[in-house]
Amino acid sequence: MPELRQNFFTKEWVIIATERAKRPEELATRRPAQTAPAFVESCPFCPGNESKTPSEVMRFPSNAGEPWTVRVIPNKFAALSSAAQPTRSLQDVWRRIEGFGVHEVIIDSPDHSCCMALLPDAQVASILRVYRERYNLLSMDRRVNHVTIFKNHGADAGASLQHPHSQLIATPVIPSQVRHRLHEALLYYDDEGKCMYCHMVEREVEEQTRIVLKSEHFVAMEVFASATPFATHIVPLRHMASFGDISPAEIADPAHVLRSLLAKIHVGLENPDLNFTIRSSPSDYAGARHFHWYVSVIPRLTRVAGFELGSGMFINTVLPEAAAEFLRNINAEKATGAGASGS
Ligand SMILES: [Zn+2]
Numbered sequence: 001m002p003e004l005r006q007n008f009f010t011k012e013w014v015i016i017a018t019e020r021a022k023r024p025e026e027l028a029t030r031r032p033a034q035t036a037p038a039f040v041e042s043c044p045f046c047p048g049n050e051s052k053t054p055s056e057v058m059r060f061p062s063n064a065g066e067p068w069t070v071r072v073i074p075n076k077f078a079a080l081s082s083a084a085q086p087t088r089s090l091q092d093v094w095r096r097i098e099g100f101g102v103h104e105v106i107i108d109s110p111d112h113s114c115c116m117a118l119l120p121d122a123q124v125a126s127i128l129r130v131y132r133e134r135y136n137l138l139s140m141d142r143r144v145n146h147v148t149i150f151k152n153h154g155a156d157a158g159a160s161l162q163h164p165h166s167q168l169i170a171t172p173v174i175p176s177q178v179r180h181r182l183h184e185a186l187l188y189y190d191d192e193g194k195c196m197y198c199h200m201v202e203r204e205v206e207e208q209t210r211i212v213l214k215s216e217h218f219v220a221m222e223v224f225a226s227a228t229p230f231a232t233h234i235v236p237l238r239h240m241a242s243f244g245d246i247s248p249a250e251i252a253d254p255a256h257v258l259r260s261l262l263a264k265i266h267v268g269l270e271n272p273d274l275n276f277t278i279r280s281s282p283s284d285y286a287g288a289r290h291f292h293w294y295v296s297v298i299p300r301l302t303r304v305a306g307f308e309l310g311s312g313m314f315i316n317t318v319l320p321e322a323a324a325e326f327l328r329n330i331n332a333e334k335a336t337g338a339g340a341s342g343s
């Protein structure tokens with residue numbers, strides 16, 4: 001029988017259509033593995049082509065004598081402009097804000113060919129440290145109300161350049177998806193006196209069936225009311241409202257969990273296009289007791305159709321418990337050799 005499940009955090013319903021359920025492996029892309037060269041002469045993100053991008057805002061390591069391993073540049077085709085002022089206006093029913101914002105590109109690695117799933121853990125940790133530094137710096141700007149960090153991997157996920165990169169957009173407003181989650185989390189906190197995310201993680205770890213992998217401080221798990229197949233959350237076990245609250249020393253742990261999860265998806269589902277985003281409280285909520293940051297990883301295995309657009313309700317054909325079991329059983333370390341120290 002099909003089943004409706006409610007998302008604990010948003011109260012949205014999804015249909016888990018077990019009648020038409022697919023075995024997880026049926027969703028593998030069956031795409032022939034492509035190997036890209038490590039360097040492409042015409043690629044603006046490859047080392048040696050730094051002059052082809054807007055002036056960088058940050059590089060890691062920072063000393064000029066050393067070659068960079070992670071680099072941050074303004075997006076050449078920015079969705080918002082840091083030169084604008086977030087001036088609000090309301091004319092009758094039409095509300096507007098001037099297009100202020102910051103849109104940056106984080107170049108994940110000098111290597112053109114190596115997606116995050118295949119990078120060493122240490123390199124993923126460097127990327128997360130760069131995310132954190134930009135997140136905290138931009139959050140201090142009083143014009144910024146929210147910073148979204150995300151990755152588009154593959155053309156169907158919105159990536160226009162093959163060289164592995166992530167992006168960050170700082171906006172003068174709190175996006176409605178975040179605002180909705182904050183609102184629900186506050187209601188729960190008021191009723192129960194605890195963070196709903198802490199509570200859910202505790203129960204999921206006890207329940208086990210949706211856990212993909214767990215480290216000392218983080219857990220990766222399939223979402224109970226997952227709107228799409230293999231939607232996975234990576235959640236800190238200790239309460240932290242903002243991604244900016246994590247200390248640089250703590251970052252190696254989530255870097256390992258994120259990279260291991262991406263490697264399992266890469267191997268098990270044959271390198272599907274995917275997005276991930278860091279969902280964090282807005283900067284002014286750092287330290288809040290009711291919200292809890294996490295990483296949401298969404299492989300792009302299915303297309304949104306009319307019912308989803310019309311109702312906002314999704315039909316998921318893969319049981320989250322089956323997806324978790326499938327990913328648990330993938331030995332990606334053996335298949336990719338990723339995660340090891342040397343690059
Ligand atoms: Zn490149």
Ligand SMILES: [Zn+2]
Nearest residue numbers: 195198239292
């Ligand atoms: Zn919490």
